[in-house]
Amino acid sequence: xxxxxxxHNPSPKVLSRAEHPISRRLLSPNTLKVLYRLHHAxxxxxxxxxxxxxxxxxxxxxxxxxxxDARPQQVRQLFRNARIIGRRFRIARVQFGEEVxxxxxxxxxxxxxxxxxxxxADALAPEVGNEDEYGTPEEDAFRRDFxxxxxxxxxxxxxxxxxxxxxxxxxxxVIRAIGPAGERFMEDPVRMMRAVEYAVRLGFxxxxxxxxxxxxxxxxxxxxxxxRLAYELSESLKSGHAAGIFRRLWEFGLLTEVLPFxxxxxxxxxxxxxxFLALADGVHAQRKMCEEALLALLLWPWLYKPLSQAAEGGxxxxxxxxxxxxRVGEMAQLLAFSHYRGHLVRYGFLYLxxxxxxxxxxRKALRMVRHEAFPVAMDLLAVQAAFDAQAARVLxxxxxxxxxxxxxxxxxxxRVTRGGQFPRRRRVRS
Ligand code: ATP
Ligand code: MG
Numbered sequence: 001x002x003x004x005x006x007x008h009n010p011s012p013k014v015l016s017r018a019e020h021p022i023s024r025r026l027l028s029p030n031t032l033k034v035l036y037r038l039h040h041a042x043x044x045x046x047x048x049x050x051x052x053x054x055x056x057x058x059x060x061x062x063x064x065x066x067x068x069d070a071r072p073q074q075v076r077q078l079f080r081n082a083r084i085i086g087r088r089f090r091i092a093r094v095q096f097g098e099e100v101x102x103x104x105x106x107x108x109x110x111x112x113x114x115x116x117x118x119x120x121a122d123a124l125a126p127e128v129g130n131e132d133e134y135g136t137p138e139e140d141a142f143r144r145d146f147x148x149x150x151x152x153x154x155x156x157x158x159x160x161x162x163x164x165x166x167x168x169x170x171x172x173x174v175i176r177a178i179g180p181a182g183e184r185f186m187e188d189p190v191r192m193m194r195a196v197e198y199a200v201r202l203g204f205x206x207x208x209x210x211x212x213x214x215x216x217x218x219x220x221x222x223x224x225x226x227x228r229l230a231y232e233l234s235e236s237l238k239s240g241h242a243a244g245i246f247r248r249l250w251e252f253g254l255l256t257e258v259l260p261f262x263x264x265x266x267x268x269x270x271x272x273x274x275x276f277l278a279l280a281d282g283v284h285a286q287r288k289m290c291e292e293a294l295l296a297l298l299l300w301p302w303l304y305k306p307l308s309q310a311a312e313g314g315x316x317x318x319x320x321x322x323x324x325x326x327r328v329g330e331m332a333q334l335l336a337f338s339h340y341r342g343h344l345v346r347y348g349f350l351y352l353x354x355x356x357x358x359x360x361x362x363r364k365a366l367r368m369v370r371h372e373a374f375p376v377a378m379d380l381l382a383v384q385a386a387f388d389a390q391a392a393r394v395l396x397x398x399x400x401x402x403x404x405x406x407x408x409x410x411x412x413x414x415r416v417t418r419g420g421q422f423p424r425r426r427r428v429r430s
Contacts, residue, residue, distance in 0.1 A: 012138070012141075012161050012162055012163040013161075013162040013167060014159050014160070014161050014162070015159060015160040015162075015167070016157075016158075016159055017157070017158040017159065019160075020056065020160045021055070021056065021058065022047075022052070022055045022056065022153055022158075022160065024158075026055050027047065027051075027064060028064055028099060030094075030096040030099050030101060031047065031051075031064040031066070031101055032155075033096075034066055034079070034094055034101050034103060035047065035066060035155040036155065037078050037079070038066070038068050038070055038075070038078065038103075038155075039155050039156055041070070041074075041078055043068050043069055043070040043074070044067075044068055044069045044106075044137065044154075044156075045066065045067075045068050045154075045155045045156070046066065046067045046068070046137065046152040046153060046154050046155070046161070047064060047065070047066060047067075047152070047153040047155070048065050048066065048067035048104075048140075048151075048152055048153075049065045049067075049144070049149055050062065050063075050065070050149060051063065051064045051065060052151040052152065052153050052160065053148045053149060053151060053166070053170065055153075056151070056160070056167075056170055057170065057202070063099075063100070063101075063102075064101055065101070065102045065103075065104065066101055066102065066103045066104070067103075067104055067105075067106055067137065067140060067152065068103055068104075068105060068106070069105065069106055069134075069137075070103075070105065071105055071134070072084050072090040072091065072092045072103075072105055075092035075094075075103050075105075076092055079092070079094045081094055081095050081096065082094045082095070082103070083095070088130075089104070089107065089130075089133065090105075090130075091103065091104045092104075105134050106134060106135050106136060106137050106139065106140035107133050107134050107135050107139070107140055107143065108133065108134070108135030108136075108139035108140070108142075108143055109139070109142060109143025109187075110143065110187045110188070137152065137161070137163075138163045141161075141163035141164050141178075142163065142164060142178055142179065144164070144178060145177065145178065145184065145188075145191045145194055145195075146166075146169075146175050146176060146177060146178060146191075146194075146195065146198065147164045147165045147166040147169045147174075147176045147177075147178055148166045148169050148170050148174075148175065148176075148198070148204075149166070149198075150162075150163065150164035150166050150178055151164075151166045151167065151170075164178050169207075173202070173203070173204045173205065174204055174205055174206075174207050175195050175198050175199045175202075175204050175205070175206050175207060175210060176207035176209075176210055177191070177195070177207070177209075177210045177213070181207075181209050181210040181212075181213035181214075182213040182216060182217060184213075185213050185214065185217045185220065186217060186220060188224075189217065189220040189221045189222075189223055189224050190221070190224045190228050190229070190232055192213075192214045192217065192218060192220075192221060192252070192254060193221065193229075193232045193233075193236075193249065193254055193258075194232065195210055195214060196214070196245060196248045196249050196252060196254065197232065197235065197236050197239065197245050199248065200241050200244040200245045200248055201239050201241050201245070214252050214254070215252065218252050218253045218254050218257060219253070219257060221254050221257045221258055222257055222258075225336075226333075226334060226335050226336035227335075227336050229258050229334075229335060230295075230335035230336060230337070233258070233295070233298075233335070234291055234294065234295065236249075237277075237280070237291075237294035237295065237297070238284070238288075238291070238294065240281050240284055240285055241281065242277040242278075242280060242281050242284075242294075242297075243274055243277040243278040243281055246273075246274070246277055247274060250262070258334070259298060259331065259334060260334075261299070261302070261327075261330060261331070262298070265301055265302075269301035269302070269304075270301070272300070272301040272304060273297075273298075273300075273301045275387070276297045276300055276301070276383055277297060279383045279386045279387065280293075280294060280297055280383050282386065283379070283382050283383055283386065289379045289382075290375050290376055290379055292341060292344040292345050292348055292373075292376045293348060293375075293376045293379030293380050293383075294379075295331070295335070295341075295345060296345050296348055296349060296376065296380060297380075297383070298331065299327050299328065299330075299331050300349075300380070302327050303323065303324060303327060303349055306319070306320050306323050306324075307320065307349065307352060307353045308353075310353045311353045311354075311356035311357065312356075317353075320350070320353060321350060324346055324349045324350055325346060328342060328345050328346045328349070329342070331345075332345070343372075343373070344372065344373050344376050345376065346373075347371065347372070347373030347376070347377075348373045348376030348377050348379075348380060349377075349380070350373070350377075351368070351371060351373050351374060351376070351377035352377040352380045352381060352384075354368065354377075355368075355377055355378075355381055355394055355398055356390075356391075356394055356422060357422060358422040359401075359411070359412065361412075362410055362411045362412045365401055365411040365412055366405065366411050369398075369401060369402055369405050369411065370405075378395070378398065378399075378402075381394065381395045381398070382395060393421040394421050394422060396421065397421035397422065
């Protein structure tokens with residue numbers, strides 16, 4: 001029996017269909033299909049986690065997660081399009097084209113999530129002997145991180161079930177750890193980052209006990225695996241609220257624990273750091289930036305000066321490359337980047353500097369556009385273009401080149417660069 005569920009055992013608060021705004025029309029058709037198939041096979045089928053929270057807030061959920069008392073293998077038997085993933089906890093992922101619905105069997109805590117995609121996928125492996133990891137719906141609610149994330153929507157009768165006090169916290173707009181915050185953060189330090197992320201993203205306040213526990217335990221974040229930290233940072237960068245989230249993470253001391261190099265930014269670099277994030281939030285609101293560009297923002301302040309020096313011919317390329325390599329290498333290690341991701345970030349920076357140089361031939365322009373790091377460099381350039389007129393012109397020139405290439409035309413129709421988009425290049429030996 002988990003300590004937490006044993007400690008809190010009041011009957012749940014249940015809202016009937018008339019008492020809450022979640023209608024089936026707000027769920028994706030595939031989610032409904034999954035819920036109903038489980039239900040008709042005699043299993044409990046709940047919508048769980050962030051989707052219930054978002055629907056109650058009138059927001060559009062990012063994705064839909066399902067909780068059930070069916071075992072992963074039983075889920076797999078019900079859905080031909082299901083795969084079982086997860087080393088420690090097995091989850092069934094039901095795939096409908098682009099949409100993936102994660103179906104997890106109710107379990108008891110303390111449970112630490114593994115980031116998606118980092119788990120071994122092995123559908124043929126037999127059920128592992130973790131039967132005692134499974135639990136009741138109530139235990140499943142209590143093993144979750146925050147009260148607002150512990151709500152269920154039951155497809156059998158359209159009720160919302162609240163074991164953890166999430167409904168009143170949603171109303172009061174508070175992020176509160178389920179159970180003693182200090183204990184929950186010791187159990188899984190990544191929850192501290194998640195608390196800050198939710199508070200900023202939803203515009204909620206942190207419950208005082210939860211905030212105090214972060215103040216007390218922030219150094220424990222170092223115990224978290226690099227892969228999970230990378231996942232949470234990426235989620236924050238993609239949220240459209242990166243500037244606000246990273247500011248709070250910094251204030252709590254969490255950010256410089258995770259990325260110690262940030263503590264060495266001088267005032268100007270710190271200002272650049274937050275400016276880049278705010279601009280990226282703006283760029284990102286219009287179209288998605290690639291993940292490598294978003295991650296690159298975090299160390300851009302280190303490289304900003306050498307990059308512009310190199311672009312203007314004031315720094316040999318070899319020196320720039322060495323600098324990029326060492327900075328990106330440090331971050332790659334802290335966040336366990338794959339080899340390929342490290343490569344994309346490195347070349348993203350290098351190409352950012354190269355973009356400022358007039359392509360010397362159509363062939364060179366084509367090679368540039370086709371390089372795998374070109375989109376990373378272009379995303380960074382788009383951020384820079386928001387405050388730098390020269391960068392904006394260069395961005396425009398490359399967008400034109402790209403459009404021509406996509407249309408099957410030669411990349412350099414006339415001397416596009418004569419318009420002054422590219423700075424004059426001084427020859428530098430490297
Ligand atoms: P988002 O809108 O970012 O997807 P979410 O709440 O759905 O928010 P997920 O990371 O998708 O967040 O996790 C789904 C659910 O799993 C959460 O709502 C929460 O109930 C539970 N959960 C996730 N991570 C943890 C954790 N570290 N500890 C406990 N429970 C967690
Ligand atoms: Mg989610």
